[in-house]
């Protein structure tokens with residue numbers, strides 16, 4: 001049972017289907033640990049999603065269940081994608097939504113990578 005409090009991993013979630021090639025994606029990067037593709041509904045000039053290849057439904061699930069090699073491989077992939085996009089010098093933001101309050105919609109762990117302009121406050125003031 002995942003640690004996250006979310007239901008068990010759903011093999012039919014959108015990102016699982018993208019990983020299997022059943023749904024197209026605008027792919028930027030792929031290695032044995034991670035796949036990166038443009039978000040379908042970008043919230044910044046650069047908005048990329050980076051997902052691990054393994055079946056993890058959330059950050060908590062990934063951190064608890066993934067091997068050290070997967071965690072290192074995935075983390076480094078995020079940095080490589082940001083660097084390849086030319087975001088290292090101007091800067092960027094990474095974000096992972098977890099569960100209901102986090103606003104997580106797709107139950108396959110993913111990191112959002114935003115950049116291309118000053119990104120403002122971390123969290124909107126309600």
Ligand code: 5GP
Pocket residue numbers: 014023025026037038039040041042049096097103104105106107
């Ligand atoms: P979450 O709210 O789960 O952190 O973010 C899910 C993200 O996935 C959203 O930003 C949404 O726009 C993106 N998304 C949902 N469906 C698709 C899809 O089929 N293709 C791509 N490229 N992005 C998607």
